[in-house]
Amino acid sequence: MERWSGLTSYRRPPQPRHLPVGSPELGKPQCDLTENYPDAFSDTHGTISSSPFIYKTGPSWPDRAYGSQHWFFREIRPVYDHPITPSWPGFLNNARMYLEERGLPFTAIMGLGWANNRDKDPFCPLLVTIGMEPKTVAFDEAKTAADYIKNTILSQAGFPEIDVAIWEWETSFSGRGPKLPSLDPLVQEAATQYAHPFASSLGLAIAPRATPYYEGTVGLYLRRGNGSDDVLALTAAHVARPPPMHPQNTGLSHDVGDNQPEDSDIIAIGDKCFEDSVDNIKYQICYLQSSLERHKSDIERLHERQVDGGEDAKTIAVAIQESPISVSSVSPTGFTLDWAVIKLNADAFDWATFMGNKVYIGDTIDVLAYLKLLYPNAADRRASGWAYPEDGLLQISGAVPESEIRKPSQLNTHGKPAMPVIKNGLATGTTIGWVNGLDSLVRRSYTQYNIDFASIETTIVPYGSHGAFSEHGDSGSIVLDRTGRIVALLTGAGGIGDEIDVAFGTAWYKLEPHIKKTLPDVHLY
Numbered sequence: 001m002e003r004w005s006g007l008t009s010y011r012r013p014p015q016p017r018h019l020p021v022g023s024p025e026l027g028k029p030q031c032d033l034t035e036n037y038p039d040a041f042s043d044t045h046g047t048i049s050s051s052p053f054i055y056k057t058g059p060s061w062p063d064r065a066y067g068s069q070h071w072f073f074r075e076i077r078p079v080y081d082h083p084i085t086p087s088w089p090g091f092l093n094n095a096r097m098y099l100e101e102r103g104l105p106f107t108a109i110m111g112l113g114w115a116n117n118r119d120k121d122p123f124c125p126l127l128v129t130i131g132m133e134p135k136t137v138a139f140d141e142a143k144t145a146a147d148y149i150k151n152t153i154l155s156q157a158g159f160p161e162i163d164v165a166i167w168e169w170e171t172s173f174s175g176r177g178p179k180l181p182s183l184d185p186l187v188q189e190a191a192t193q194y195a196h197p198f199a200s201s202l203g204l205a206i207a208p209r210a211t212p213y214y215e216g217t218v219g220l221y222l223r224r225g226n227g228s229d230d231v232l233a234l235t236a237a238h239v240a241r242p243p244p245m246h247p248q249n250t251g252l253s254h255d256v257g258d259n260q261p262e263d264s265d266i267i268a269i270g271d272k273c274f275e276d277s278v279d280n281i282k283y284q285i286c287y288l289q290s291s292l293e294r295h296k297s298d299i300e301r302l303h304e305r306q307v308d309g310g311e312d313a314k315t316i317a318v319a320i321q322e323s324p325i326s327v328s329s330v331s332p333t334g335f336t337l338d339w340a341v342i343k344l345n346a347d348a349f350d351w352a353t354f355m356g357n358k359v360y361i362g363d364t365i366d367v368l369a370y371l372k373l374l375y376p377n378a379a380d381r382r383a384s385g386w387a388y389p390e391d392g393l394l395q396i397s398g399a400v401p402e403s404e405i406r407k408p409s410q411l412n413t414h415g416k417p418a419m420p421v422i423k424n425g426l427a428t429g430t431t432i433g434w435v436n437g438l439d440s441l442v443r444r445s446y447t448q449y450n451i452d453f454a455s456i457e458t459t460i461v462p463y464g465s466h467g468a469f470s471e472h473g474d475s476g477s478i479v480l481d482r483t484g485r486i487v488a489l490l491t492g493a494g495g496i497g498d499e500i501d502v503a504f505g506t507a508w509y510k511l512e513p514h515i516k517k518t519l520p521d522v523h524l525y
Contacts, residue, residue, distance in 0.1 A: 046073030362392020
């Protein structure tokens with residue numbers, strides 16, 4: 001059965017990559033793309049998906065250093081405080097209308113910087129990068145569209161020098177007994193990474209009880225301000241009610257009483273997280289022979305509970321409020337609505353040790369990595385007075401305003417404004433990236449589930465060679481800056497198949513007022 005993991009389960013089998021003669025991978029047949037556009041693969045070589053450009057305006061990018069036999073490895077870079085920023089929403093709307101009028105199946109319109117791996121500055125500070133469904137657009141159509149957007153739309157906006165690329169590229173959604181204890185790295189030490197999936201710390205893996213193979217992530221804990229003791233959890237709507245099981249995916253709102261509908265039950269943990277967690281324990285068993293018998297016993301007991309439908313698949317929450325997966329308005333600035341709030345059961349967690357909104361980052365980010373990656377600039381590091389979160393648990397507090405996303409006060413290793421971000425999700429654990437100062441217009445088109453809309457998304461690009469920021473199953477994760485301020489709710493991504501180049505989310509400065517309008521008394525736990 002196909003898995004719906006939020007970052008979508010609409011997966012196609014891997015397609016053969018055909019590279020042009022003279023590329024670093026010789027012996028592969030030449031394809032139609034390179035016959036029409038020779039730089040199709042060299043332009044994107046080194047990106048996570050390595051999906052080719054169909055066409056790019058402007059002069060060719062140098063593909064290798066003088067005398068080298070090897071292509072440059074490309075990196076996607078964030079764009080901040082560009083002169084086009086005030087005009088960007090209007091440009092996105094004009095480009096969208098043009099593409100829709102021509103019936104072109106675009107998946108995203110993004111403003112991205114492009115650089116060679118480890119170069120200080122991008123050789124292309126801003127490229128309008130337009131995703132198209134793979135194998136749906138002919139070269140002539142792509143060229144006509146790119147040329148028009150550059151020579152007409154961008155030129156009329158006052159930016160004729162900005163080039164445009166058409167990219168074969170898909171978008172997707174981003175999500176898949178005993179009381180859950182808090183995470184205690186001080187006590188659990190090396191075992192913390194194995195305890196994390198079964199703990200109440202953020203990054204908690206959840207799934208609908210009826211479909212435990214459709215999984216996602218809890219991003220935030222909330223409280224109500226009406227004197228209620230209820231503890232709520234925020235995730236993505238497509239996690240709480242997966243479109244394959246709820247094709248209409250209409251909003252759900254009901255009082256939480258004794259008779260909740262069965263399809264609103266949420267469990268921790270889902271199938272994949274359980275399987276992965278057990279696999280990790282098995283690996284540790286092989287590595288630590290001295291504790292072999294004890295670990296085998298642990299795995300056997302976990303399997304028994306899962307098979308018996310026991311406490312490991314315990315209902316921990318019930319969905320009480322969600323938005324239909326849609327766009328906030330029909331205006332050019334409409335943002336993605338894909339959120340759900342679930343009420344946690346009184347016996348879900350060990351409340352005596354519950355830590356609330358702390359995100360565990362210690363699985364991959366230790367003190368040295370935190371220093372080097374989140375505070376890469378020495379002057380910025382000294383000015384900010386950085387400190388590693390105690391026990392690797394990053395406390396969520398406050399939110400990043402729109403102005404700071406557009407023009408960060410933080411600095412990258414070269415002393416230029418840039419904002420590193422971090423998250424912990426079901427699929428990839430703790431990852432880092434850069435939030436982009438320019439939003440993207442992202443199209444969601446899944447006609448079999450009655451989902452077809454385009455909306456504005458906050459965009460997160462990879463952090464150099466550190467891999468994808470998110471993968472299938474990370475939906476509902478909260479994207480934070482290095483101090484724990486909220487940037488966005490993770491909802492989707494783009495790339496080819498399982499190869500994710502860019503992550504998308506709904507900016508918190510847009511989403512929080514919408515949630516509070518629906519649930520007026522809700523606030524951070």
